[in-house]
Amino acid sequence: MNQDEDKALATHEQELRRGTVVFASLVACRRPQYGYSLLTTLTEAGIATEANTLYPLLRRLEKQGLLASVWNTEQARPRKYYTLTDSGAEVAAALHSHWLELNSSITKLWKDGTP
Secondary structure (H helix, E strand, O other): OOHHHHHHHHHHHHHHHHHHHHHHHHHHOOOOEEHHHHHHHHHHOOOOOOHHHHHHHHHHHHHOOOEEEEEEOOOOOOEEEEEEOHHHHHHHHHHHHHHHHHHHHHHHHHHHOOO
16 A cells, blocks of 8 residues: 555544444443543454543533443542443444444445455
8 A cells, every 4th residue: 555545544444433432432331431441441342542532422422311420439539430321222222233234234245346
């Protein structure tokens, strides 16, 4: 790949990752997560993201009513834990269904287009 192709690929990968991080965050928040634990969970799952991307996303998802948060002050360091709301669970399930359909479609296109 030349430099222009590398740049284009990086741009498209970033676009693909943006939507994936939203979906993955909803899925991961089926159990309570605080910011750093969610970063770790996503990274371990192969979905690397940065804190400066994740924290605004969490606030946005909470504002949309898809996540709820509660502060845990019982530990030495207070942490804000996020969990899915009922609405968030419905959205996550719908996104999962769409994800499976898209994956199937892309796989079919890939196989059909193989010389």
